[in-house]
Amino acid sequence: MAELSGKNGSVDTGSVVTDIKSWTCDYTGEALETTDFADSGHRTYIAGLDGWAGSFEGSFAQAAMEGLGAVAALKLYVDAAHYITGAAVMTGVHLGTAVDGIVTVSYDFQGSGELTLTNLVT
Numbered sequence: 001m002a003e004l005s006g007k008n009g010s011v012d013t014g015s016v017v018t019d020i021k022s023w024t025c026d027y028t029g030e031a032l033e034t035t036d037f038a039d040s041g042h043r044t045y046i047a048g049l050d051g052w053a054g055s056f057e058g059s060f061a062q063a064a065m066e067g068l069g070a071v072a073a074l075k076l077y078v079d080a081a082h083y084i085t086g087a088a089v090m091t092g093v094h095l096g097t098a099v100d101g102i103v104t105v106s107y108d109f110q111g112s113g114e115l116t117l118t119n120l121v122t
Contacts, residue, residue: 008079011056013072023056023076025084027115052086052115057106060095068093074109078120086115 011017030048056076067090074088092108 004078004082006078008077010077012075012077017056017058019061020056020058022058023054025052025054025076025115027052027117052111053091053109054111055092055106055108057104060103060105071112072109074111082119084115084117084120087112 006022009020009023011020011023027050029050031045032048033043034046035043054076070090072088072090074084074086076084088109088111090107091110092106094106094108096104096106
C-alpha cells in the first residue's frame with residue numbers, strides 16, 4: 001500500500017466536526033493466558049476480546065458536539081476512500097488555552113461493538 005497524506009482526514013459524528021486537526025484510533029485484542037504444567041515452561045495464549053478507543057483534537061469551535069456519554073455513529077476518515085466506522089461512546093472533552101495560542105479542544109471515545117475498516121490494512 002502506498003503512503004497516504006493526512007491532509008484529507010476528517011471526523012464525522014453524524015455531521016462533520018469542523019476544525020479538527022488530528023485523530024487516533026487504537027484497535028486492540030486481548031491475549032488470554034492458558035499456560036499449565038504440561039506446557040514445559042513456555043507460556044501459551046488464546047485470543048480473547050477485541051476493542052477500540054481513541055481521540056480527536058483541534059481548534060475549539062463554539063458549535064457543540066455530543067456530550068459525555070453520548071453514543072455517536074463515528075467515522076474517522078483518512079480520505080474519502082479510506083476510513084474507520086463504528087459506534088462510540090464519548091468519554092472525555094478537554095479544553096486548553098495559552099496566552100500565545102488558540103483555544104483547543106480534544107475528545108476521547110470508547111468504541112462499542114464492531115469496528116469496520118474500509119480500504120485499510122488490519
